Amino acid sequence: MFKIAIKEKEKDLIRYKNKFKISHPILLDERAQVATAFGVWSHPETFFINREGQIVGRGFGGKDWNSPEMRNLIQHLLSNSIPVKRG
Known part of the structure; x- marks a missing residue:
């Protein structure tokens, strides 16, 4: 990170x-x-990038990274590394 x-x-x-x-x-x-x-237009903006360097998730605004929802999202993205479209 x-x-x-x-x-x-x-x-x-x-x-x-x-x-x-x-x-x-x-x-x-x-x-x-x-x-x-990367077309960033808001702050903060979060990108999840897999081991191949592909963007597999993107979020806008502040987040509570310790919340169960965010932990579940991160776990999901780690296990399902399908790239998202840029733009």
Whole structure:
């Protein structure tokens, strides 16, 4: 798991990681090139990518990743790796 920070400055990103004690990687996309390539239009936006690098799920808005619904969704996506259409 990793996050991509869009149009953020590195110093602000470091401050954010420290404040919320985030240990997983956050990639910096200062010019929104990754966001544009994947058609991201809302924040936060979540992509589930399988071992073959295919997008197998996509979600919009904030989520409670510890909820039973989200855990079930993740388990389902891990076991059924069918790519979704981009766009």
